[in-house]
Every structure is written in C-alpha cells, then in structure tokens.
Amino acid sequence: MVIDSEEARLVAAAKAGDMSAFTALVEATQADVYTLAYRLTGNEDDARDVAQEAYLRAFKSLKRFRGDARFSTWMYRITANCASTQLSRRSKGRHEELSDDDNVLDERPESDPEIMAEAGVLRDRVTAALADLPPILRAVVVLRDVYDLPHDAIASELGITESAAKVRLHRARRKLRERLFPMPGEEKARAV
Amino acid sequence: MRSSRFFGSGGVSCDDVAAALPAVVDGGEIADIEVQRHIAACLRCQAELVQYRKVLRTLHQLRTAVLEPNPGLLPGILASLEAAGERRAMHHLLNGRRVAYVGGIAAATAAGAAGAILATRARRRVRLAS
Numbered sequence: 638m639v640i641d642s643e644e645a646r647l648v649a650a651a652k653a654g655d656m657s658a659f660t661a662l663v664e665a666t667q668a669d670v671y672t673l674a675y676r677l678t679g680n681e682d683d684a685r686d687v688a689q690e691a692y693l694r695a696f697k698s699l700k701r702f703r704g705d706a707r708f709s710t711w712m713y714r715i716t717a718n719c720a721s722t723q724l725s726r727r728s729k730g731r732h733e734e735l736s737d738d739d740n741v742l743d744e745r746p747e748s749d750p751e752i753m754a755e756a757g758v759l760r761d762r763v764t765a766a767l768a769d770l771p772p773i774l775r776a777v778v779v780l781r782d783v784y785d786l787p788h789d790a791i792a793s794e795l796g797i798t799e800s801a802a803k804v805r806l807h808r809a810r811r812k813l814r815e816r817l818f819p820m821p822g823e824e825k826a827r828a829v
Numbered sequence: 830m831r832s833s834r835f836f837g838s839g840g841v842s843c844d845d846v847a848a849a850l851p852a853v854v855d856g857g858e859i860a861d862i863e864v865q866r867h868i869a870a871c872l873r874c875q876a877e878l879v880q881y882r883k884v885l886r887t888l889h890q891l892r893t894a895v896l897e898p899n900p901g902l903l904p905g906i907l908a909s910l911e912a913a914g915e916r917r918a919m920h921h922l923l924n925g926r927r928v929a930y931v932g933g934i935a936a937a938t939a940a941g942a943a944g945a946i947l948a949t950r951a952r953r954r955v956r957l958a959s
Contacts, residue, residue: 656910656914659910660907660910663903663906663907663910664903667898667902667903667906668895668896668897668898669895671896671898671902672894672895672896672898675896676891681899685898685899685901685902685905688898688902688906689902689905689906689909692906692909692910693909693910693913696910696913696914697913756887756890759883759887760887760890760891760894763884763887763888763891764891764894778888782855782885782888782889783888783889783891783892784892785889785892803852806851807851807852808851810851810854810881810884810885811847811850811851813884813888814851814877814880814881814884817880817883817884818880818883818884820873820876820877820880
C-alpha cells in the first residue's frame with residue numbers, strides 16, 4: 638500500500654511530539670471519522686462523543702501506530718471500538734434511538750443527471766435502511782461494505798469472533814436486500 | 830416466505846441458495862457445485878444476486894458521502910487533546926521531580942554510609958595506634 642508522503646511526514650512529526658502535526662491529521666480526517674461515528678451510532682451527540690474519544694485514544698497510543706496502513710484506516714478501527722463501547726453503554730441505559738434522517742453531502746462528480754438522480758435515490762434508501770438495522774448488524778456491514786475493513790479487524794474492534802462477524806455481515810446484507818429489493822413473496826411476508 | 834423450487838438432481842432449492850448469496854456477492858467462492866449449477870440455471874436466484882450486487886455497490890458509494898460535522902466538533906477535539914497533553918506534561922514533570930527527589934535521598938544515604946564507614950575505619954586506626 639502506498640501511504641501518502643505528507644501523511645507519513647505528519648505522523649512521524651506527531652510521534653515525535655509535534656502537536657501541530659497531530660492537529661493537522663485531525664483536521665484532515667475529522668469529517669470522515671465523524672461520518673463513520675454517525676453511521677455507527679445513528680445520532681449526532683453520540684457521534685461527536687465517539688469522534689472526540691477516538692482522537693483522544695489515538696493521541697495517547699500514537700507511538701503504537703506502525704504506519705503500515707493509512708492513518709485514516711487506523712482511526713476507523715479506533716472509532717469502531719469507541720462506538721462499540723458507546724453503544725453497549727447506551728443499550729444498558731435505554732433503547733437505541735434510530736434515526737432515518739441524514740444530511741449526506743454528495744461529493745461525487747456528476748456526469749449523467751438521470752443516472753445520478755437514480756443513484757442518489759438509492760443511496761438515500763440504503764442510508765435509511767442502514768439506520769433501521771439493529772446496531773450490532775449495522776456496525777459490521779458499515780465497517781466491511783462501506784469502509785472496507787478486513788473481517789479480522791472488525792472482529793477485533795467489536796470484541797467478537799471473526800466467524801460471528803461474518804454471520805452478522807451476511808444477516809445485515811440479507812436484511813438490506815430484503816428491505817430495498819423485496820423478492821416476490823417477501824413483501825407479503827414483511828407486511829404480515 | 831419465498832417459494833422453494835428445485836432444480837437438477839442435487840435437489841438444491843432457491844432457499845438453500847438464498848442463504849449462500851450474501852456471502853458470494855462480494856466474490857466469495859461457491860464451494861458447493863450444486864449451488865453453482867442452481868444459480869446458473871435459476872433466473873430468480875440470478876436476479877436476487879443482481880439485487881445484492883446493487884446493494885453492495887451503493888454501500889461502497891457511501892464511502893465518499895461525507896457528513897458535514899457540527900462546527901464545534903474540531904474545537905472540542907482540540908480542546909480535549911490539549912487537556913490530555915497538559916495532563917501528560919504535568920505527569921512527566923511530576924515523575925521527573927519524583928526521580929530527582931528519590932535520587933537526592935539515595936545520594937545522601939550513600940554519602941552518609943560512606944562517611945560512617947570512613948569514620949569507623951579512622952577510629953579503628955587510632956585504637957590500633959594507641
């Protein structure tokens with residue numbers, strides 16, 4: 638994997654104690670980290686707390702970051718771990734608040750407006766369907782299919798076995814497919 | 830509930846294949862040859878696989894859809910980092926002072942012990958001489 642040289646320089650400087658280098662890394666990744674936190678927790682307050690906690694943990698354990706992956710990928714793992722802790726803390730206190738509103742900003746270049754509009758509608762539907770998944774399924778499918786983390790990393794950060802992570806992933810994909818593209822007979826079964 | 834249909838001599842149903850589709854959609858190999866044959870022959874299961882691929886493609890696209898965080902997020906993160914940095918610096922400072930303090934006591938103890946040994950030897954020499 639080719640790591641961006643500027644990122645590598647910032648990481649090395651931050652490891653050597655340069656606070657402004659770490660601040661630059663935070664500035665470069667905060668929107669991504671927040672987005673992942675929001676997708677995992679489903680609400681803004683928890684997402685903000687998770688992002689803050691994730692950077693604090695990263696700061697404290699920066700010396701352990703070997704640099705063989707992108708800094709952002711390392712942050713995704715820490716964020717997943719913090720979100721998992723936050724969700725388990727929340728589930729002990731109250732039921733999960735699930736939200737299907739989402740102000741996603743599309744940064745993709747537009748080519749064909751019709752295709753883009755259709756793709757945009759599907760993205761909104763997928764986002765809403767994700768928000769309706771139980772948190773334990775949502776976490777796995779977001780980390781694997783959106784952020785492309787390997788199964789072993791997902792299992793490790795969520796504190797589950799790799800085979801449990803795969804089972805949850807397949808269940809999540811199936812639920813999403815059933816919700817978005819119900820096959821004949823499935824719609825009827827859902828309505829009952 | 831979906832209807833089960835059977836194809837070929839293997840007796841693999843659409844339900845059996847449906848359970849395997851979430852795993853094969855991102856390139857996972859289909860170990861069971863009967864499942865492979867079923868998918869190759871069953872339009873319904875092929876259609877379902879296409880739907881899974883659409884879901885997966887859209888999930889991949891979400892990676893570039895970044896949410897705009899609240900403007901207060903960055904200052905909040907930096908403030909907590911600063912506080913952690915100050916705590917760490919204070920910890921190092923206290924540790925450094927502790928080391929200097931313990932080192933001073935150790936040096937004083939060593940000096941005292943050396944002095945006592947020298948004094949004892951000197952007294953012994955005086956006794957022998959007299």
